[in-house]
Amino acid sequence: MDGTPLLLNVVDVEATCWDGATPPGEVNEIIEIGLTVVDLARGERVAKHRLLVRPERSRVSAFCTELTGLTQREVNGGVSFADACRWLAKEHAAGVRPWASWGDYDRHQFTRQCAATGVAYPFGSRHTNAKAVFAEARGLRKRPGMAGALGLAGLPLEGRHHSGADDAWNIAALILSLGSAFEQA
Template identity: 50%
Template sequence: MAKKLDKIIVIDVEATCWNGNPPDGMTSDIIEIGVCLLDVNTGEVTDNRGIIVTPSRSTVSDFCTELTTITPEMVTTEGIAFQDALKILKSEYDSQSRIWASYGAYDLKQFQRQCSDLGVGFPFGPSHINVKSLFAVKHKLPHETGMAGALQLLGLPLEGTHHRGVDDARNIAKILYSILR
């Protein structure tokens, strides 16, 4: 299958988290896949959405809700199974034939771990861009900076709610386009 290079899929996941270690028997699960398409020629961001995922191995803690604004009720009423979310990435975003990007390696590792643990296929092709590292190198920073810090350095506003995948994906796309220009 030929790689499609016109658009890059930008991903930002939110996962169940705790203030400290996970409770006994719980493993961090993806609860939102923020996704959008970045047109590499125009910088236009399209198809931006947050896919809410019902966690199968953990619950949404109060700490997690404070950080992400995602509540236990949201994942119960709006959430879909992880496998169904992966099908959306493959069918609607052509995730296996496009380059994908995230801010740092966390999203890549979380997907790899969860797919492996649940015995489901990895939804992306082999080409991943770590926007966090690329930004630091491009701007000759002494160390990597967070997404909010990168936007600030670019003089761009942080749009939406920080730590909501749907909004963070769009903000990361803006950072990535600033590097590609």
């Protein structure tokens, strides 16, 4: 490589959730966007970001708070979903920079929420399902969750599991552990 940064956005979202069925009138909405920028040329994580997003069509349940650590009061102070998408596009070149997530949930959640709210989808088409790449590179028949994959890779879980910012940071470590297997995906 010529030293030019090859940047990758690693994204992990947390969304409103419930222990059981979704309550009538509520929907899963993004309440946190975690983003780690990876410089693939240098093989390192170069930035970690956390953006809280204010839900408009649901509330944070006790179950969701227990899982993510996020409260309704915290996310009430967040930005709108539209502003979050504009931030991704402006600050992180989301429309042109390749991005990755652990599985397809994050990509699908953005697609659904953008369609439901009329907000422009902030990402380009260059998405990599890091979970699938990890499983294929290791010859696994079953795709492990992020915490399990960290164990298989001999990497520590840094921070709190189900924190978007911490999970994006950990997913980035898994991506870097894959080396050329990820870059060829």
